[in-house]
Structure formats: structure tokens, C-alpha cells
Amino acid sequence: MPCWSCMYRRIVLCACGDHSAVMSTIESARAAARAGTREWAGLTAPLLLPETRAAGAGRLDLPSVPLSLAAALPAVYALKELAKDPANPWAYGAAAVAVVFGFLFVRRQRAVAEPLMDLRLLRSRTFSAALVILLVGMLIQGGIYLFISQYLQTIEGLSPLRSGLWLAVPALALVAGSLLSPIAARRVRPGTVIAAGLVPAAAWAGDTVVLMIGVTVGFLGMAPIGALGISLIAGSAPPERAGAASAMAETSGEFGIAFGVAALGSLGTAVFRAAISAPEGVPPSARESIGEAATTAERLPPASAAALLDSARDAFLTGLGVVGTASAILVLALAAVSAWLLRRLPPIGADDL
Helix, strand or coil: CHHHHHHHHHHHHHHHCCCHHHHHHHHHHHHHHHHHHHHHHHHHHHHHCCCCCCCCCCCCCCCHHHHHHHHHHHHHHHHHHHHHCCCCHHHHHHHHHHHHHHHHHHHHHHHCCCCCCCHHHHHCHHHHHHHHHHHHHHHHHHHHHHHHHHHHHHHCCCCHHHHHHHHHHHHHHHHHHHHHHHHHCCCCCHHHHHHHHHCHHHCCCCCHHHHHHHHHHHHHHHHHHHHHHHHHHHHCCCHHHHHHHHHHHHHHHHHHHHHHHHHHHHHHHHHHHHHCCCCCCCCHHHHCCHHHHHHHHCCCCHHHHHHHHHHHHHHHHHHHHHHHHHHHHHHHHHHHHHHHHCCCCCCCCCCCC
């Protein structure tokens, strides 16, 4: 579904241009559609779906919600600000705030009878290992997808539609890998399936064709993380805590994608700002990103514009290389961790499971 949603937006951009009003309308329509769908589901679900309620289930722990946000949001802010200025005291202050509220959040989860996040589930080796693997895997996917999308449009100069077509290939590979992974896990241990897929997933480098082949192979290899990871997380929890386990898996995946965009995006941005060499008289904003550099170049004389764009492209490719290398190291480390921590799990459907 995300693949076709991405394609739809890029087709509209090609037809209407990259205008904020168009994107605002699209996003407003999508938000309204999602809201309407949720409302309809909320009305019909009680009638169509049988309810399964855990015995003694309590209410939502409302104080834990702001505590979790107070821990996550300052952490993301600190990452973004440190990429701009490593000496920024506000960034370190935000990081300290994130640590304090993170500690308070964890302490509350251990104290209340019905926590927002049941940390007792982490006592299971399979559960905690699968949760970390899912988190880091989604982190890598989110960051790589961000940079590949920027690369296709800013470096290769592809239209939104053509870049969307390129990005549809790894998305389809991810779908195919997700369908094949459970089949493979019936004959091979799940940890081996995940680790074997992650090893070739480290191969993203080269020109556009080679790069997209590498990303496609990478997404195909990382598919077992989502397909098997959520099953392992839900299956390793007690039946009465299956709902909480599934919620933690979903939260881990979504947070991993968001944090990957923030963390790897900040890493690439920091490298870009350190590598770019702008001509004299160019505003400091041109050093912020390759998009800002391209916008600034439109207002410069031809010679200065060409020099700025060349430097921006080289700086972006340097940042992409650093992000790709960091992602490859993470993927290989994740493969080793997966093979080790999940080595005792039998194939899915085995008698001793």
C-alpha cells in the first residue's frame, strides 16, 4: 500500500508541479480519508469482529503517554540540532531532558499494574531480540529510503514520477520477500532466515542502476525482519499479553523508521555541511541541504551557480556514501546478532516449537 500511495503522489506532482498547495490538499484528503476509515471501522468492528479481552485488563495509563513523548521528541530535536552545530548547548540540554524523561517513563512502567509498555515482556530472550532486530532494521530502511529518494531527484534529475517508478522496484522486492520468508522459515530456523537475508542487504553502492539493484537486494533481504519479527514477538509472549506484544512490535517498527530518518538524515546532513564548498557571497542557507543549494543557485550568476551545484552534488554523494557505509555495518552486525540470539528457535511449525 505505501508503494502505490507514493506512486500516486508522484504522478500528481508531475501533473501539477511541486506546489505546497497541491501537497497540502493531497495530505488533507489523505488525513480525512484515514479519519473516515477509522471512524467507520470503529462503528462496524464491534458488530463484525468477536472481542477477545484479557482477564483483568485495566485502563490506559494516561500519565505514561506524555512521559513517552517528552522522552522521544527532545531526542529527535537533539539529533537534528547536533547535525547543524555539534557545539549547540540547546541540543545537549534536549538530550539530557530526553534521558531524564526516559528514566521516569521506565520507572513508571515498572511501578504501575497496567503499564503503557509492559517491560516484563523483555525478559523473554526471543521477544527482546526480535524487538531490537525489528527496531534497527526499520531504522536502516527509513534512512536509506530518504536518501535514495533525494538522490534520484536531486542528483539524477529524475521527475517525481520516474523516481517513483525506480522506488517501486525495491518496494515490490520487500513485498515478495515478506511473502517468501514465512515459507522459508518452515524449513529453516527463523534466525538463519533473517541473518541470511541481511548479509546481501549490505550491498548498496555504485551508479544509479547498480545502486538501485543493491537497494532492491537490500530490501528483499531485509523483508524477513518485518515478516518474521512481528510473528516472533507476538508468539513469544503469553497469550493474555499478545495484544501488548503486538502493540510494542508496531511501535518499535514505526519508531525505528522515524528515528532512522532523523538519525541517518542528521548524519548525512552533517557530512554534507562539512563537505560543501560554496563560492564567496553565497548565503549560509545554501549549506543546509542540497535542496537549499539548488534553490540558491537559481538566483546566482551562471558561473557561481554551476560551482555551487557541483560542490553540493559532491557533498551529497559524500554524505550518501557515509550513510550507506554506516547502514552496511549496522546490517552486518544485525545479521550476526540475529543468527546468535535466535539460534535456538526451531523452524516455524516444528513439533518442538
